[in-house]
Amino acid sequence: MTDNRNPAPTPLHTLESHDDFVDRHIGPRDEDIRAMLDTIEAESLESLMQQTMPGSIRHDGGLALPPSDNEERVLDQIRSIAARNTVTHSMIGLGYHPTIVPPVILRNVFENPGWYTAYTPYQAEISQGRLEALLNFQQMVMDLTGMELANASLLDEATAAAEAMAMLKRVNRKNKSNVFLVDANCLPQTIDVVRNRGHHLDLDVRVCHDLAAELAETDCFGVLIQYPGSDGAVQALDELVSSAHERGALAAVAADLMALVMLKSPGESGADCVVGSAQRFGVPMGYGGPHAAFFATREDYRRSVPGRIIGVSRDRHDNPALRMALQTREQHIRREKAMSNICTAQALLAVMAGFYAVWHGADGLRKIAGRIHRHACILAHGIRKAGFELEHDAFFDTLQVRVDGSRRDEILRQAREQGINLRTEREGLIGLSVNEQTRKHHVDSLLALFDQASNDVLAIDAELGNDYLAIPADVRRSSSFLEHEVFGRYHSETEMLRYLKRLENKDLSLAHAMIPLGSCTMKLNATAEMIPVTWPEFSDLHPFCPSDQAGGYHQLIDELAGWLAEITGFAAVSLQPNAGSQGEYAGLLAIKGWHEARGESQRTVCLIPSSAHGTNPASAQMTGMDIVVVKCDKQGNIDLEDLDARIEKHREKLAALMITYPSTHGVFEEDVVTICQRVRDAGGQVYLDGANLNALVGWSRIADYADVCHLNLHKTFCIPHGGGGPGIGPVGVREHLVPFLPGHPTGLIEAEHGSNPAIAAAPFGSAGILPISWVYIRLMGAEGLKRATEVAVLNANYIARRLASHYDILYTGRNGRIAHECIVDLRPFKESAGITEEDVAKRLIDYGFHAPTMSWPVPGTLMIEPTESESKAELDRFIQAMIAIRGEIERVASGEWDAENNPLKNAPHTALELAAEDWPHAYTRTQAGWPVAGLKLDKFFAPVGRVDNVYGDRNLVCSCPPLEDWLEAS
Secondary structure, three states, X not given: OOOOOOOOOOOHHHHHHOOOHHHHHOOOOHHHHHHHHHHHOOOOHHHHHHHHOOHHHXXXXXXXXXXXXXXXXXXXXXXXXXXXXXXXXXXXXXXXXXXXOOHHHHHHHHOOHHHHOOOOOOOHHHEHHHHHHHHHHHHHHHHHHOOOEEOOOEXXXXXXXXXXXXXXXXXXXXXXXXXXXXXXXXXXXXXXXXXXXXXXXXXXXXXXXOHHHHHHHOOOOEEEEEEOOOOOEOOOOHHHHHHHHHOOOEEEEEEOHHHHOOEOOHHHHOXXXXXEEOOOOOOOOHHHOOOOEEEXXXXXXXXXOOOOEEEEEEEOOOOEEEEEEOOOOHHHHHHHHOOOOOOOOOHHHHHHHXXXXXXXXXXXXXXXHHHHHHHXXXXXXXXXXXXXXXXXXXXXXXXXXEOXXXXXXXXXXXXXXXXXXXXXXXXXXXXXXXXXXXXXXHHHHHHHHHOOOOOOHHHXXXXXXXXXXXXXXHHEOOOOOOOOOHHHHOOOHHHHHHHHHHHHHOEOOOOOOOOOEOOOOOOOOOXXXXXXXXXXXXXXXXXOOOHHHEHHHHHHHHHHXXXXXXXXXXXXXXXXXXXXXXXXXXXXXXXXXXXXXXXXXXXXXXXXXXXXXXXXXXXXXXXXXXXXXXXXOOOOOXXXXXXXXXHHHOHHHEEEEEEEOOOXXXXXXXXXXXXXXXXXXXXXXXXXXXXXXXXXXXXXXXXHOOOEEEEOOOOOOOOOOOOOOOOOOOEEEOHHHHHHOOOOOOOOOOHHHHOOOOOOOOOOXXXXXXXXXXXXXXXXXXXXXXXXXXXXXXXXXXXXXXXXXXXXXXXXXXXXXXXXXXXXEOHHHHHHHOOOHHHHHHHHHHOOOOOOEEOOOOOOEEEEOOOOOOOHHHHHHHHHHHHHHHHHHHHHHOOOXXXXXXXXXXXXXXXXXXXXXXXXXOOOHHHHHOOOHHHHOOOOOOOOOOEOHHHHHHOOOOOOOOHHHHHHHO
16 A cells, blocks of 8 residues: 655656646546546547547557657747747837737736637627727727728738729629729738738739739729828828729728827728738737738628628627627638638637727827827838939838948938838838837937938927928818727726736636537637737748748748648648638648649649538639539448549549538548549549547548648637637648648749749738647657547547436447547437527536637537537536436426426526526526536626517617617626
């Protein structure tokens, strides 16, 4: 018998050799794992995987990754990588600007798991906080752009402009032209992305150096104008927009939100759509992202807007409640007819930008914009006095100075020595963009560089006079903005702190409970992984800064891409796609480019199983491919006979097969290798959707059977969901497809595919959050990653086995096992008790849980994914809730509870309802709000009752309601 009072001493080398991070990431303890294995009748994790995963895809060679290490040492390692980045004062501009993140927002939102671990607000009743924050963002965008409607963010400015082009083509039905005119003064990365997107949509994108002249002579369906221009020039929009309308075309404007504080809004000039980036509103540059793009348009186009719109509805108590309106899961519903493949947006960054506007209010923004403009005016005046010529005299924040030869080189060299980066890509010019962080000493330094004798900032300021503006009178803003009370109430830190906490408390996140969403992988986002994100060395770099200033980023990017390639077996991985949907798009373009390079451009057919994730067909249609659906059999697997028939019918035109593995039905298909080979034998390529990679890592390498795969770093590799974004969707390819990966107009990506068009605005996408996945892989090591896969599969099988005697589990694979998720069939209860999957989803809120994925991929079901980081105690708590709900369904079916007035139909129950004097229900308050004993210690209350979706769509309001509406409701 062991004497625990006097344990044997442990050698020092053992104590210092490793940390227990892997055990802390994985929820179940060793004794729990043993008990769970006994429950599902498996001898070990190894035997479970062998029983579950086909031998044809198993990889037994191990992974060549660094061994796991402890948090302290890994943070030291990434600190040394960060030290290789040089933080300067960036005045490069081009859509990216240093900004100041208000500390109250930095600490209480950006660094707060209550905000960054929440999921996309599909369950409105437990998302009211971030929905209100996103509504603030929409209101801010509508006010500044002068438009009638705005969405709740897109991925970046360049892709937002591409979405605008596609929308204008859809809504401009009378105009049959395929020509889209783009002002050459748009941002270069925007031009590249728009041109690339247009090419694959069979649109004729023409870049015009004289847009007005081209517009007068060209039949087009739309135009894109930058405001202010890429070179900083400010010019009135009215004439260009009017000219477009006279020609039957529609006008999109790519605008700078900070400039719109001082400039006439595009809406006042008649613009049909306004896009741009909200990065300047308190979101760090992060070497290119993540940043929330905005998209605003006319009310008439509300059903054609890509992405998400937050709308005001009512709950069942007739109180105001917020929800995602109109197109909650548009790509799932419309699939190949979807308007875009937007799935992940940039919710967390939109939340931050909206709070930035709340914190500063209209007067605060005017002060910031005014200071930016004044510094630019002082620089312009001083530079002119020194004898230099400016390319434009009307500007907001950006100057282009004509400087030739050695003098230009010398100024640029001295500026870098003084820690200032200027814009250099235009020969004979030096560009500089003033920003929120620019201060008097920066202006002093720049004036000294241009003329040692004329650098008295205060003297120049006095010469200009108090009323001087470099903005023409007809372009100056006269309209008001941010007049809603939310933008005027929270200007003391005490009030702002309480407002942020009040909204946070309305939402259920991973800080509260398990979020068991199938295919969404809501796992632990460890604190150690999050810490480096806000270090200045990572957060404050401009994406187009000189490469020698980003040595740390390039090391991190190369190492992370290399590790992902090792995990998947691919030859190369591009980190540019800033969402899983964009990874799909990039991967399909690589396949398409390969076919075209081989003279087989006729290969346009993409086979997609009926069970596929909705972004698959949406992405395929965006690349111009023709989607052909392949049937699934009764077990949820691809129907081999139907696949063979489709291959044979389209053999000469077959481009690709898109599959998800394990399948969207939560099983490992036995014939996956055969399926992939049949497609290749017919001349096609295999695209594997990596949404479920967390069931493969360490056990299978995708490149052994597929040609392309995107990886959701926000799923398998621990980047938080952030309430609906950010996400990253790197794409991996086999050797023959490497030359067709995305490039970038800056040339910052390696030469072998640097000449290819970009699919996102920044060369390395949302680089600012890559440290999260780097730290995760470094902490876990090869064995830790493999064990995470095993426990994810164990947890899912444990839930399925425990629930199998109460619910039908819809699909199982070999040996009755499932992969990392299971589908619970609720359809029988609709007939027996009138209870739907929505009723069960809302009732789970009363038990303290976010619902599993609802009605996808099979209507009338719930898809449950526990991940590896949930403990057995939490799994048991969820299982207890599901079993209790099954008992409640039986009470309805038996007639004990009324078919309409029961806890499931009335769920969720709010605290206000439970405390009310009137209780018009046959069931008790305890049965409603505290149905299991554990809730008496820790109860999460939904702030609103069940939201009326139909009312919200029929009465769309996407702006902030009067504050008294909320006060009256509460």
